[in-house]
Amino acid sequence: MPLINADEKELAKFSELAHRWWDPESEFKPLHEINPLRLNWIDEHASIAGKQVLDIGCGGGILTESMARKDAKVTGIDLSEKALAVARLHLFESQLSIDYQNVSAEEFAKRHPATFDVVTCMEMLEHVPDPASIVKACATLVKPGGHVFLSTINRNLKAYLFAIVGAEYVLNMLPRGTHEYAKFLKPAELSRYLRDADLEVQELIGMHYQPLNKTYSLGNGSDINYLMRAIKPQN
Structure with missing residues (x-):
């Protein structure tokens, strides 16, 4: 694993777009549109009001803020200082209280083991060199009995055609080059990372787009985008 589990090109790419995080018609439009689904799914299973929640790879804070609006006590971490600057600036508009920190998941896990009731890591694993390391950090950060929520993209021909060719080149839903096929994760691989980190997989569910x-x-079928939920055993 590299000294910091991040791809410098990926960080630069998202940093360049940071000022557009909160524009619902920008490159981040899909994140704005799927956010209610992600939030409701998380809250349905973890009842986040009043709980300590960590959002790993929070970017400009779209999911982070929505969880804070549910009265969760939220911390957001990211390695893009530009994205975090936008996230902090947006707090003046939203009037929410969120602790944003520029730190890696692995380093943060060393400082705050077993601290959070809920840990989320959404649309990030397909952008890092070592996703298993991020999963291990999630397991370290969450309290026994706590929940870990993840989302990423499957690695197969259908995902390549829809998530890259379709979304980036045909429908122009995302900037070209947003995703790299080799970094996509099969559900079996992510499940193995979770088990290796002593987390118990509770659910695999697909996210589907109707053009x-x-x-x-959300529903059956994880051929393209999918979400996975796990818990840390009490013992």
Whole structure:
């Protein structure tokens, strides 16, 4: 694993777009559109009000703020200082209280083991060199009995055609070069990372896009985008 588990090109790419995080018609439009689904799924299973929640790879704070609006006590961490600057600036508008920190998941885990009731890491694992290391950090950070929520993209021909060719080149939903196929993760691989980190997988669910009516939904089938939920055993 590199000294810091991050791809410098990936960091630079998202840092350049940082000022557009909160524009719902920007490159981050898909994140704004799927956020209610992600939030409701997390809250349904973890009832986050009043709980200590950590958002790893928080970027400009779209999910982070929505969890704070549910009265969770939220910390957001990211390695892009530009994205965090936008996230902190947006707090003046939202009037929410969130602790944003520029630190890696691994380093943060060393400082705060077994601190959080809920740990989220959404749309990030497919952008780092060593996703297993991030999963291990999640396991260290979450309290026994706590929940870990993750989302990423499957690695197969269908995912390549829809998530890269379709989303980036045909529908122009995302900037070209947003994703690298080799970094996509099969659900079996992510499940293994979770088990190796002593987390118990509770659910695998797919996120689906309907191009005709341009809506998203959660349901069966994890061929392309999927979410996974795990808990840390009490013992």
